[in-house]
Amino acid sequence: MLFNSYEFLLLFLPITLILYFYLNSIKMVTLSKLMLVIASLFFYSWWNSIYLLLILGSMIFNFIIGRSLGKTASKALLIFGIxxxxxxxxxxxYTDFFIENFNWVLSKDVDLLHLALPLAISYFTFQQIAFLVDNYRGEVKEFSFLNYSLFITFFPQLLMGPIVHHKEMMPQFALKWRSILRWENISLGLFIFAIGLAKKTLIGDPLTDYAQYAFDNAQKLTMIEAWYASTSYVLSYYFDLSGYADMAIGIAKMFNIDLPKNFNSPYKARNFADYWRRWHMTLSRFLGDYIYKSLGGNKNIVWIIYLNIMITFFVSGFWHGAGWTFVVWGLLNGIFVVMAHMMKKANLEMNFYVAWFLMFIGLIITRTLFVAKDFSDAWYVTKTMFNPMNLKFEGLVYIDPILQSLYLAIALILALGFKNSAQIAENFKPNIKYTLYTIVLLATSLFTFSSAKEFLYFQF
Incomplete structure (x- = not known):
């Protein structure tokens, strides 16, 4: 079920909210949690009910391992769980990826399995690994399967994050005041949700439509089309993913639950190290806490620290997708982060605008590896962007210059010149002005639901 769908916004969400707070109002707190777990599993299984058994099996496995780790901090058990x-x-x-490479290296012809990727498996796997490690460290204080189930399945953040820790979300459900309907949180949550929905449907989707169409014909693009396609994809990725995060945070707020911020104006960063502190912050936190710090973090000699950074970004690239383009994307980001650390260590500082420009160009170039079908397409687009021999102003087939320029201008102005959603929400007041903002954003977004598109990160 998509957040940007009529059935979610007009049926699932209001019914779930009403049932949850009604059951809490008559002191049936346990039943309200159970209802929320069932509703979340229904939400998850909307696409394909066969994967319901998969997530339930994964939850039971991790809960048993986690509870055992809470009683005895066995490193062997932790490794087994991971x-x-x-x-x-x-x-x-990754099965098909390994089969493809096995066939290529040994000249074999093993059939691919063509397995469908279960929805949200990358996210709930990371969240459960974090749960096991936190148990091993003694940071989880209670062991209720119902609470654990709610922690994993809570539908606002189930599909694409933010990735949360048990200790930062579940204690909130235990607070009595959070079980009571609070209209100020309903209105604030709806406002944040409306911002995210508008980011996704009114800006992200049109940019994605063009970028995907252009990259499907990557080998035919001109210099101008290559720049428009690559820049469109960079911006669409931000508005799509941050739009989902806003919606998740907004929905959770309606339930009186605070999810961690996931984006902090990443395109305002001036280098890649700063960018990764601002982009998909809970994923960066996970990789930092459980990969980088496990390797020793910054407690080693300099070249070991840089190696740890590269390993962490290798894992990040491989997590994002089963393909060498994703691995190279991760390594390139690692190199740029290392360069930022080296410059800081050497006390070298660029002009702010020059630094930002180089960072943004780097994002555009590296992100082509995300959207391109293979290295050939990615290389062609990158090469074409800097090929003045392919500069054409007439006969542009894969671009409407006026319309696409308008979308790009709006997206850049919003991403670079305005406060982000969290900053805007800080000034929220349940008054007529913000009510009108919410109504306008929701109403305009509703008109796009007939052609609603999945979120880009669903494929990861």
Whole structure:
């Protein structure tokens, strides 16, 4: 079920809210949590009910391992639990990738399995690995399967994050005041949701439509078309993913639950290290806490620190997709982050605008590896962007210059010149002005639902 759908916005969300707070109002707190878990599993299984057994099995496995780790901090048990999670993710996400490379290296012809990637498996796997490690460290204080189920399945953040810790979300459900309907949180949550919905449907989707169409014909693009396509994709990715995060945070707020911020104006960063502190912040936090710090973090000699950064970004690239383009994308980001750290260590500082420009160009170039079908297309687009021999102003087939320029201008102005959603929400007041803002954003977004598109990160 998509957030940007009539059935979600007009049926599922209001019914779930009403039932949750009604059950809490008559002191049936346990039943309200159970209802929320069932509703979340229904939400998850809307696409394909067969994967319901998968997520339930994964939850039972991790809860048993986690509870055991809470009683005895066994490193062997922790490793077993992590391997189990990675194996499940690896089977569905990477089996065909390994078969393809096996066939290529040994000139074999093993058939691919063509496994469908279960929805949200990358996210709930990481969240459960974090749960196991937190248990091993003694940071989880209670063990209720109902609460654990709610922690994993809570539908606002189930599909694409933010990735949360048990200790930062579940204590909120235990607070009595959070079980009571609070209209100020309903109005604030709806306002944040409306911002995210508008970002996704009114800006992200049109930019994605053009970028995907252009990259489907990557080898035919001119210099201008290559720039428009690559820049459109960079901006669409931000508005799509941050739009989802806003919607998730807004919905959770309606339930009186605070989810962590996931984006902090990443395109205002001046280098890649700063960018990754602002982009998909809970994923960066996970990789930092459980990969980078596990390797020793910044407590080693300089070249080991840089190696740890590269390993962390290798994992990030491989997590994003089962393909060498994603791995190279991760490594390139790692190189740029290392360069930022080297410049800081050497006390070298660029002009702010020059630094920002180089960072943004780097984003555009590296992001082509995300959208391109293969290295050939990615290389062609990158090369064409800097090929003045392919500069044409007439006969542009894969671009409407006026319309696309308008979308790009609006997206850049919003991403660079305005406050982000979290900053805007800080000034929210449940008054007529913000009510009108909410109504306008929701109403305009509703007109796009007939052609609603999935979120880009669903494929990861």
């Amino acid at each position: 391997i189990g999670n990675v194996a499940l993710l690896g089977y569905f996400k």
